[in-house]
Amino acid sequence: MRIDILTLFPEMFDGVMNASMMWKAQEYGFLDLHLHQLRDWTTNRHRTADDTPYGGGGGMVMRADIVVRAVEAVQAMGASAAPAYGMSPQGQLFSQEWAVRLSKLDRLLLVCGHYEGIDDRARQLVFTGELSIGDYVLTGGELAAMVIADAVVRQIPGVLGAEGGAERESLAEGILEGAHYTRPLEYRGLTVPEVLQGGNHAAIARWRRADGLRRTWDNRPDLLRRARLTDEDKRLLAKFAAEDAAALRRKAQG
Ligand code: ADE
Secondary structure, eight states: EEEEEEEOGGGGGGHTTHHHHHHHHTTTTTTTEEEEEEGGGGGGGTTTEEEOOOOOSOOOOOOOHHHHHHHHHHTTTSSSOOEEEEEEEEEOOHHHHHHHHHHHHEEEEEEEOOOTOOOOHHHHOOOEEEEHHHHHHSSHHHHHEEEEEEHHHHHHHTTTTTTTTGGSSSGGGGGGGOOOOOOOOOTHHHEOOOOHHHHOHHHHHHHHHHHHHHHHHOOOHGGGTTTOOOHHHHHHHHHHHHHHHHHHHHHHHH
16 A cells, blocks of 8 residues: 655654554555655745635644645656545544545545644645544644554554454454453462463453453443444443442442
């Protein structure tokens, strides 16, 4: 897969893209990554890519003409045109489903805004869409592009070893993963759950599912509305609800 990133700060990507899984993905030919300096498409002497906003207000806005020129030039570089996504807190919320969907593309182009954002005509003219990585405002789209690239690349078949296969991850099922343990068996009085110490794979899978459900129930109940739940899952959730209700009653009684 080829990923192109348009940014005013390509140097921000050095550490993240040249370590660990992202580095391996490039080393083994799964990922063909190209970083582009947006200023290369400016035409003024000072290479400025931004200007003051129409309608007033603080901050600066990135010019549409420069962004559009850059996107079209980068799209023309490969064999196929790349869908272009702008990074923006106003975009659609990026998720595991998005990661899986985008990982099936031959090419992907991510455009990083900075300052107050990008003149909206760039979105209207050349963006396939806009993506947000969460309901908070970052200084620029670079960190969002790194998050998205990482989540997408690890979905490419072969990038993760057989052991940590992305398809086996719990979020794929719409719930959180169960807890993980490694040696030592006992640490500061805490012992690894007994079922994980044995070799009963069916029992281990059941334990992991139940622990993941418990964590989803406690930390991310919003996920349960869309998760694929079995009858056993539903029975466990009813048990968690009863346990919580009992704990509340005990607390109320002092
Ligand atoms: N740029 C600034 N904040 C962002 C966010 N939350 N997601 C994507 N791009 C952004």
